[in-house]
Amino acid sequence: MSQTPAVRLRIAGLRSALAGPFDLVVALGECVAITGPSGSGKSLFLRMVADLDPNQGEVMLDGRDRRTFPAPDWRRQVVYNAAETGWWDDLVAPHFPGPALAQARAITPSLGLDPALLDGPVLRLSTGERARLALIRTLVLDPPVLLLDEPTGALDQASTGLVEAVLRQRLSAGTAILLVTHSVEQAQHLGHRHYRMADRRLVPA
Numbered sequence: 001m002s003q004t005p006a007v008r009l010r011i012a013g014l015r016s017a018l019a020g021p022f023d024l025v026v027a028l029g030e031c032v033a034i035t036g037p038s039g040s041g042k043s044l045f046l047r048m049v050a051d052l053d054p055n056q057g058e059v060m061l062d063g064r065d066r067r068t069f070p071a072p073d074w075r076r077q078v079v080y081n082a083a084e085t086g087w088w089d090d091l092v093a094p095h096f097p098g099p100a101l102a103q104a105r106a107i108t109p110s111l112g113l114d115p116a117l118l119d120g121p122v123l124r125l126s127t128g129e130r131a132r133l134a135l136i137r138t139l140v141l142d143p144p145v146l147l148l149d150e151p152t153g154a155l156d157q158a159s160t161g162l163v164e165a166v167l168r169q170r171l172s173a174g175t176a177i178l179l180v181t182h183s184v185e186q187a188q189h190l191g192h193r194h195y196r197m198a199d200r201r202l203v204p205a
Contacts, residue, residue, distance in 0.1 A: 014057035019200035033191025085134035
């Protein structure tokens with residue numbers, strides 16, 4: 001008899017003045033996809049899980065309550081990758097401190113990127129290159145949970161396929177993913193479950 005996958009992320013009664021409550025359980029290696037119109041609260045939900053926006057309720061990682069984590073530690077474990085990620089230096093390399101730069105160089109080819117981009121200025125990057133390098137900034141942390149907000153929204157079909165292949169590798173290694181996407185097709189073929197945000201609540205799609 002097959003065993004039920006262990007719970008990686010448990011969300012109970014998560015709410016704010018703007019959205020919720022949300023209740024969701026995500027297993028190891030599971031991708032939960034979320035679609036819905038712009039402004040429906042999808043990004044807000046991810047930011048609440050990451051504890052970046054005011055919220056109440058319970059969020060647990062591998063059975064440990066979020067309230068027992070120092071905030072920076074939680075956000076390195078449950079990492080929010082924004083649809084438009086900020087860049088705080090003119091050059092790309094400083095965004096990958098310490099060993100992260102070497103790890104990024106190893107990942108770039110799998111996403112169709114030249115590792116030399118890591119040695120150049122941010123202004124030389126195309127929108128799609130920025131999106132993929134921002135995702136790499138998240139991946140080098142090797143977090144147990146990825147909160148991905150439109151990670152392929154700026155990409156062509158070929159680049160989207162590369163990103164999805166990398167995400168499948170992470171899922172097979174046990175990473176849990178909450179994926180916000182405007183693509184119902186992506187939600188169906190990458191997500192193990194698919195929810196829709198309606199009236200700032202999650203409903204099965």
